[in-house]
Amino acid sequence: MSEKEDPKKTNFIRPNFIRRIIDEDLAHGRHARIATRFPPEPNGYLHIGHAKSIVLNFGVAEDYQGTCNLRFDDTNPHKENREYVEAIKEDVHWLGYAWGERLYFASDYFEQLYGFAVELIEKGRAYVCALDAEQIREYRGTLTEPGQESPYRERPVAENLDLFAHMRAGAFPDGTLTLRAKIDMASPNLNLRDPVLYRIRHGVIHHRTGDEWCLYPTYDYTHPISDALEGITHSLCTLEFEDHRSLYDWVVANVSVPCRPRQIEFSRLNLEYAVMSKRRLTQLVDEGFVAGWDDPRMPSIAGLRRRGYTPEAIRTFCERIGVTKADNLVEMAMLENTIREDLDRKVPRAMAVLRPLRLVLESYPEDRTELLTVPNHPKDTTKGTRPIPFTRELYIDRDDFMEEPVRGFKRLVAGGEVRLRNAYVVRCVRVVKDRTGAVVELRCTHDPATLGKNPEGRKVKGVIHWVSARQAIAAEVRLYDRLFTVPEPGAGGRDFRADLNPASLHTLTLCFLEPGLAAAAPGDRFQFEREGYFVADKDSHPARPVFNRTVTLRDTWGQKMGGRKTGD
Known part of the structure; x- marks a missing residue:
């Protein structure tokens, strides 16, 4: 692998709490080898926050001579499609990582997951419930009040098995029945109050299984079993899943899977002047605020790539922010300075x-x-x-x-x-x-x-x-700036779209470049002297080059906001 492609050059080589846990597990002989996984849901493109998880999971596996699986959590066919699968594979590969034959889908395990659900029913640890979604929420209770047991909680095992088989066969409409785990409705952890394991969904076409199934497992049920079937030793996920760890452990403890992975949580990446929610990013795309998932203003990996960011810079950025348990807001200037440093060393100059x-x-x-x-x-x-x-x-x-x-x-x-x-x-x-x-x-x-x-x-x-x-050759140059005007879009409950920056894109249609730039291919990067770093866009062609500004030579945003100058 070339230096450009070598992710080991910028892995999480500094000590962190996850590595200390792994070192301790190895020292006590709990594992013969380390196995991790990166499990995205194919319901959108990956963003810079996912890059942190990619670099962590693949990096840990490589540094410990272990394995890392790429596994798609495709249990929600309403929002998932093949386009997202291919885009995610491209992003992971572009960042410098290879999964080889270790490519999996949660849908690979649909039959086994169904079998484990039957096992739970037979053990008296799952039941078919006829409460609707709103009633389940009402019965669930609150953080200060215990939940109420479902009137269907004590169905006989044989009746549960029969109903569950008919649910699979398509005998019941959407929303009429669910399969729930039988755990503890008085638990202080709401995730253990008889969570839903399966729901009925008719009329949707799964991108891999088509219309074979009308019964789909939930993430909290699917994920731990998938980890266990693949022999994952350390299931690394972000802090929002910390309260789900008890359910994760309950699932693998109550079905006959071959191993018991350990879930470890770390803080997610929160970046200034950006949103890290797939739901919000989807809104920006669907409502036309940006020109697609690869719009260079988006924090998506595809958008950063089109803007001219390099995989090396993104990996270095992930290393610098580190791995901790503490949530924090990372300065956009830190990401911008990382790409400045990388491009300053590599790219040719042009006028x-x-x-x-x-x-x-x-x-x-x-x-x-x-x-x-x-x-x-x-x-x-x-x-x-x-x-x-x-x-x-x-x-x-x-x-x-x-x-x-x-x-x-x-x-x-x-x-x-x-x-x-x-x-x-x-x-x-x-x-x-x-x-x-x-x-x-x-x-x-x-x-x-x-x-x-x-x-x-x-x-x-x-x-x-x-x-x-x-x-000189005439060209179009697109000057991109931050997508939002405030560090935390939507803070205080306001509509995050109200914080969009109306000046985030300024297109100059009559620019002149030195003649050699006519040969620039899409993706070629340059420093336009005294202007900034630029990349030839995918729309570019020799007769009419199009360049995107990756980043200015200095932190011009910081200057506008009264901050100190940064950069070269």
């Missing part, structure tokens, strides 16, 4: 003018094209050089000129000098305006003695980027 202003060098021959040789990376000579055409007519960025400069402005002004990056020092001698008074062109002269250097005794502080007007 792109996003808001063009024409500059004409009156002292430069009209028919001359000069090929300047410039480095692809200022810190890494192994990345080579590239030729850039220099001509009489150029484009510079409109923000690099001020007719009446403010204090501290170090770029081009009327009558002033500035260096064109890797080229000459130029002086602005005339400003051309249209009828409205808007600046449309700058007339300048150049100093031939200043190519790539400052002659002795001459100091020019300002350096700006440029492209040849004659040979």
